Amino acid sequence: MSVIVELTIPSVEFELGRILRIEEPTQLTLETMVPLGGKPTPFVRIQNEVRETFERSVREHPSVNDIQLVDTHEDETLYALNWDPSEASLLRRILDLDAVLLGATGTADTWGLELRFPSHEALSSFQEFYLDEDIDVSIERIYNPTKPDAGPWYGMTPPQRETLAAAVEAGYYSLPRQISTQELADSFGISDQAVTERLRRGISTLVLNTLLVDEPDE
Template structure:
């Protein structure tokens, strides 16, 4: 039925990570990617979680760094929200060993969140043999990965409400238990992240996407027949 793998990855393992280094406050979220062939053109969101002061400068600095990255073919702004920008980027798979490792094992990148320190990545493989192929490729090509969790897709779907991924459910339950949603708050995002053993940016992303999915699932159908459930964030 398939297997889900959660892992952490050094920034340098993906081209965009080089532009994120030493950019505190910025968080990059790749849209789900199924790598096909040597060229991958994903979309990604860049969020600025810090204050609005100098936000334009921070984003402009990130864009300059991306354009100076050798493996990047092009960077195009697609849209904007209050605290973030949606981009389309093209890079050559020949220079991205981690992407090649996923392709070689017939895997898919479901989620990848980058901060100034690391990537947190979620992959899907057809079976455990494919995971072994992926790990072997990483070892042979010197790609340092840290496995966080490996779980069968069947267990992943049955252990939590269908609306949430396991990472989102764990983050929401931990945050609730620690009083993160109380007013005044009884804990900080950093403390929740420490409990989850992830970065504050990753913890915040999981909480935000989880809440978004729960709200979308709970909202009624609009008068025009449009259901908010179609907007789920399943990564």
């Protein structure tokens, strides 16, 4: 049975935190992470106001081969990071255990990750790994999305839930459509792209934790 974990880790003890160095009060978002060429490739979104210094800092890191611009929209830019993670990489271990990254945000001091592991055994293996590697991981919450105490939002972050609920209530999914993503974005004071990403990730998380959740053992 799958299990969802919310955790925090100091930026200095997290390999991406050391590579993706930012200054307060900037915050960056790890949109997704996919295995390309046998290594985890993160896709990172950041505000354009710190784009130049961010790019320069990342390119100077010895483990980074390249940082590629994927998309830019209004005040945000999405990058793909081509890097060489070590065998002891936390992200490599996460992928090896078939865990799904549901969301991640980073600041100058800490990173918060939300992960969905396929089983409690996989979670135990992950915990053994970071304890053996002496990585300072703080588990904030562990829950199974199929249990009553999992809460009503099935792993969605508050912004994802709020945006998806607002979209449904305003008729975004009605035929004909009654509101655009730009109008939704204006109501939240964010970009059209940010609304689209919230809806995409929120729906993906909702489906993963409901329709695609493992059947309980007999």
